[in-house]
Amino acid sequence: MKDKLLMIVFVLVLGSVLTAALVVVNNVTTPIIDTYNVQKIKMSVLDVLGIRYDEENLESVFSENVDEESQGAETLYVSKNGDIAFEISGAGLWGPIEGVMGLKNDRKTIKRIVIVRQEETPGLGGRIGEDEFLNRFLDKTVVPSLEIVAPGKAQSNNQVDGITGATMSVKALEILLNTEVQRYLTLLSEEDAQ
């Protein structure tokens, strides 16, 4: 009985001490991580809209070149020439995928896509976040809908070559992109109708 009590006390004490250490680490790192995440979104918006910036002048370039428009709970980022960017998110194969997508002012042609966060298999599905893959979306059209096909099979302007070994992640990204484009275009057409 004494042994069992000792065992419980030991685990409780050790657990409490280590939890306290985690609280300290969390308090120190959370503000840094939050700041980075906000900056990352701004950098991604500027990237997809094709606006050049340095890390030093990020804030000023962003405020001078990008208008933030609220669409319900969503934010739409609009550049001076009418190109739009918006945050995208949805389910990947192993975890959430988040990013920023930019459309040209015709609201049909993709300007650029940036993936900010993904938890796909490193080296396989994780390659959906790499420029080499994302560059394949440049100037593709989202009408009637985007299709990511087997590598080398893309023919029409709404088709993009996929990645060997990343079929499931690529499929998840295709669904995510089409859903988000549809959602934002609906929001925009509702606003235009008003």
Place this chain on the structure above:
Amino acid sequence: MSRKNNEGYKTFVNGFWRDHPIFGMVLGICSALAISNRVENAIAMGAGVTFVLVATALIISPLRSMIPLRARIITFMIVISTFVIIVDKFLKAFFPTISTAIGPYVGLIITNCIIMGRAEAFYTQNKPGISIIDAIANGLSYTYTLVIIAAVREVLGFGTLMGFRVTPTGWTNWVVMSMAPGAFFLLSIFIWLTRTIAKIESP
């Protein structure tokens, strides 16, 4: 005392080569297969595992006489998971690019058998100083294994090394090397070669 009789030296050599966690004890194979397709990721994973090993040795070894026998596994789990969360937070805050690349696998350090194995076999039996030497040796040997395999896989599978192109124009990537079968293939060759060189007989 001659160098070969020095306990610290022997512990280091054992962890670094003779009792190598991957080819000697065949531990940590899952993550060695998964994180060995890019050298950059391999270094980050190796550094993470080494840090958690050293931190676990630092906590478990001084407490070894106090840890109740029946609660030792849960104790290891609490200690290891705490340090893994610290590594994850640290990477997210200070090395966000690497964190994005290997994010999902950082959490899996908790289940890396090398850490649990060394805690059970060594840190509960030995003093802190020697335990830390063992942790560093095991961490380094895990890291260099990952880096060697990753170097081959990255060059053949992606045509790059540390992200820089090293293959001639017109090089066709061996896609299989970037996928799981390539990892199995190379890791098997690595274990075969190193066990032969180290003259380790199969039981």
